[in-house]
Amino acid sequence: MPRRKKDLNPAQKDLLDVAVQLRTAPCVPALREAVKKWRDGGYKGATETTRLLLNHWFKTDRRLLNGQPFAYHYSQREAMETLIFVWEIEKVRSRKALLERYAQNLQGVRLPPYDEFARYCIKMATGSGKTKIMSLAVVWQFMNAVREPEEMAREYARTFLVMAPNVIVFERLKTDFAGGRIFRVDPLIPKPLEIFWDFDCVLRGAGERAHSEGMLFLTNIQQFYERRQINNDDEPEEMTAMLGAKPPSQKLEITDFGERIGRRAAHLMVINDEAHHTHEEDNEWNQIIRRLHEKTLLTAQLDLSATPRFQKGVIFPWTIFDYPLKQAIVDGIVKRPMKGVAKIHEAKSTIASVRYKPYLTAGVERWKEYRDQLKPLAKKPVLFIMLNETDEAEEVGDWLRTKYPNDFGGGKTLIIHTNKTGEITKTDLDKARQAAREVDLNTNPIKAIVSVLMLREGWDVQNVTVVVGLRPYSAKANILPEQTIGRGLRLMFRGASVGYAERVDIIGNKAFLEFVEDLEKLEDLTLETFELGKDKLRILTIAPMEEKKEFDIAIPQLTPSLVRKKSLAEEIAALEVMQFDCMPLPLKEGDTAEQNFVFEGYDILTLKKILEREYTLPDPQTAQEVIGYYARIIAKEVKLPSQFAALAPKVSEFFERKAFGKTVNLEEMAVIKAMNSNVAQFVCKETFKKALMHKTIEEQEPKLLAPDRWLSSTPPIPWSRQVYQARKCIFNLVPCGNAFEKTFAKFLDNSDDIRAFSKLPEAFGFAIEYTDSAMNLRNYYPDFIAVDNEGTNWLLETKGQQTEEVSHKDHAAKTWCENATALTGTKWRYLKVMQKAFENLRPELFEDLKVLD
Numbered sequence: 134m135p136r137r138k139k140d141l142n143p144a145q146k147d148l149l150d151v152a153v154q155l156r157t158a159p160c161v162p163a164l165r166e167a168v169k170k171w172r173d174g175g176y177k178g179a180t181e182t183t184r185l186l187l188n189h190w191f192k193t194d195r196r197l198l199n200g201q202p203f204a205y206h207y208s209q210r211e212a213m214e215t216l217i218f219v220w221e222i223e224k225v226r227s228r229k230a231l232l233e234r235y236a237q238n239l240q241g242v243r244l245p246p247y248d249e250f251a252r253y254c255i256k257m258a259t260g261s262g263k264t265k266i267m268s269l270a271v272v273w274q275f276m277n278a279v280r281e282p283e284e285m286a287r288e289y290a291r292t293f294l295v296m297a298p299n300v301i302v303f304e305r306l307k308t309d310f311a312g313g314r315i316f317r318v319d320p321l322i323p324k325p326l327e328i329f330w331d332f333d334c335v336l337r338g339a340g341e342r343a344h345s346e347g348m349l350f351l352t353n354i355q356q357f358y359e360r361r362q363i364n365n366d367d368e369p370e371e372m373t374a375m376l377g378a379k380p381p382s383q384k385l386e387i388t389d390f391g392e393r394i395g396r397r398a399a400h401l402m403v404i405n406d407e408a409h410h411t412h413e414e415d416n417e418w419n420q421i422i423r424r425l426h427e428k429t430l431l432t433a434q435l436d437l438s439a440t441p442r443f444q445k446g447v448i449f450p451w452t453i454f455d456y457p458l459k460q461a462i463v464d465g466i467v468k469r470p471m472k473g474v475a476k477i478h479e480a481k482s483t484i485a486s487v488r489y490k491p492y493l494t495a496g497v498e499r500w501k502e503y504r505d506q507l508k509p510l511a512k513k514p515v516l517f518i519m520l521n522e523t524d525e526a527e528e529v530g531d532w533l534r535t536k537y538p539n540d541f542g543g544g545k546t547l548i549i550h551t552n553k554t555g556e557i558t559k560t561d562l563d564k565a566r567q568a569a570r571e572v573d574l575n576t577n578p579i580k581a582i583v584s585v586l587m588l589r590e591g592w593d594v595q596n597v598t599v600v601v602g603l604r605p606y607s608a609k610a611n612i613l614p615e616q617t618i619g620r621g622l623r624l625m626f627r628g629a630s631v632g633y634a635e636r637v638d639i640i641g642n643k644a645f646l647e648f649v650e651d652l653e654k655l656e657d658l659t660l661e662t663f664e665l666g667k668d669k670l671r672i673l674t675i676a677p678m679e680e681k682k683e684f685d686i687a688i689p690q691l692t693p694s695l696v697r698k699k700s701l702a703e704e705i706a707a708l709e710v711m712q713f714d715c716m717p718l719p720l721k722e723g724d725t726a727e728q729n730f731v732f733e734g735y736d737i738l739t740l741k742k743i744l745e746r747e748y749t750l751p752d753p754q755t756a757q758e759v760i761g762y763y764a765r766i767i768a769k770e771v772k773l774p775s776q777f778a779a780l781a782p783k784v785s786e787f788f789e790r791k792a793f794g795k796t797v798n799l800e801e802m803a804v805i806k807a808m809n810s811n812v813a814q815f816v817c818k819e820t821f822k823k824a825l826m827h828k829t830i831e832e833q834e835p836k837l838l839a840p841d842r843w844l845s846s847t848p849p850i851p852w853s854r855q856v857y858q859a860r861k862c863i864f865n866l867v868p869c870g871n872a873f874e875k876t877f878a879k880f881l882d883n884s885d886d887i888r889a890f891s892k893l894p895e896a897f898g899f900a901i902e903y904t905d906s907a908m909n910l911r912n913y914y915p916d917f918i919a920v921d922n923e924g925t926n927w928l929l930e931t932k933g934q935q936t937e938e939v940s941h942k943d944h945a946a947k948t949w950c951e952n953a954t955a956l957t958g959t960k961w962r963y964l965k966v967m968q969k970a971f972e973n974l975r976p977e978l979f980e981d982l983k984v985l986d
Contacts, residue, residue, distance in 0.1 A: 717794025
């Protein structure tokens, strides 16, 4: 056995491996651990508003109007939690403080020369949803500003400036923020907080409709200053000698946003999209922000970028969260890049279409495979070709139109010219903006885009399936590898199917593929490969089949049987605090109550020790302060913050008559002190929570919306996982999430007493509301549906193990079946099939499974 080398300590490893330093920022690892502990501890120290928002965003299931589930993915949750933790909990207000507290390795890190306000960077891989983070940050800051007590609220922002680096990015952001669209479409605001949402979004060149508490201004940075058109050096020396040096171009605010922001009294948050442009401390972008801060205090500057790196590749040290491309690929948040390999020799020719013909042909043929495979899914693939020079792009564009007139003739090929830094030329800007908005639409004719240098950012086309790179990339271009590949990473089937792994195929000459390899090194990533011309593309499409109509199954649509109450005033008023099950709290140390006290299995000493670090209480002067404080906590715990006023009298009654085992005078300082202990807070909160939690969800009588919603109405969906070709299923293939589901599908297909069955695709949109252990409303998506020979409809769930969450789903499914049976007259039943029980039973007929019911 070879001898193991002695391990180097971490510091030595970092010195020897520069890539380690390039892969993430110095504060990210420690912050990730700190945020995890904070999350696991229940968001200790967060405001009532922040807790309510976090619960609504990340612990409550929601569906869009089309029935599809909506959920922020975990990286968006982590990014938002990190931002809240750093600003609200740790109160880090400068980059120096951030580095001193969390940087694990400060080697090569220089303190910024300007550090007057909080500045954080969030690194999110291209296509992973930076705009969602912007909207979450805005709602978090604004809701705290208008809802929390004044002493806290005044630090939060009510005014927001979102800045883009160019018009293309501005146009993309405009789609989300114009008219406040993202705040209406995304489930950002909990119903109890909707009354506080007085907010307006103003775009560059637009006026304010009316005064509002909150305001978001959206523009691109160029609107804040006039670029110098002529450099001083352009004037002849003789003129300079006679007239003196030409004065610098006057800065002109084309937009009046700066003045309008200055007139607003509230704090300002600046959000920079594609913020890698801000890496130079003295550039005009950063100077503008510092000037804004002089007039309107900045709560924070938030930089968002997929590539927040300096020219040498090091990530901005003020980065607080890093979601790298590698992880985004693993998580299926973006397409998986695949490198096409082949032995191709470039022809010795100055004509681009001749020199690069093998690469171009390979790209077109691969695009045709996508075209044919995506046709059943009604999706149009886009081919992207990058070249060296403007003349090459024009020549290759003509070659595509001439050689493939049916696919790329006329307006089906778009040529976009960019300059040497990757910016779109002014002459092509309008058509580039239009293409960015419309190219994914099936009604848009464009199927190929030819560009000089890859578009750097803001080009959020989702349908790019093949990228052909035919140019060497140099440092002079100021383009980072991920910016290049990133143009093809956005998902085509975003949110439509959790069972399909999308890919984008990368084809290129040696110089281009070497550039791709730089990305692999930078991200510690190894891209998979395919052999051009041999490894054929195959996209499985799950779709209902007309010839299998006899196996179609209808599911009735019922109104929800569970809804969250908007008010608990009547329930709270009816509470009998004297009937609460809790032992008397001690009034002073060492009394009889303290010696006999037990709460949820803990004695007083144990509970004190447990709560010692969990509860930090204000120092009250009156009993009403304590009562008000506790009422807010209870209202937050039962997720009905508006019930604070109704709770306060009951909390007062609890302490006056019940809590201490006798009636006490709440004005006595000894009683106030006893009420203010961490044990008293915990017992009060848990006792009221126990009494109210199950009252927050209201069961209502369901109604029948539609008796027949057929599985055959499901739109075609792509699929990459296991499938089973069944005889008695309406779909061409049964999509299976795992091996047990495939085994179970085969069993149902072969059971003589089953007339028809199907896996329930998520795209069908059938879900049952239930409440989890924390009384959050969730959506449950059953696995299978089947109809037996007697006409009974079955909802079937396959499980590997039983959990408390599964028990809640079981109850909800049984209730739904009872309601469906009563409303339709057709018998519905629910059955859960545990994997071990199924394997031990070895059933031959569906009837055999009924012993598991």
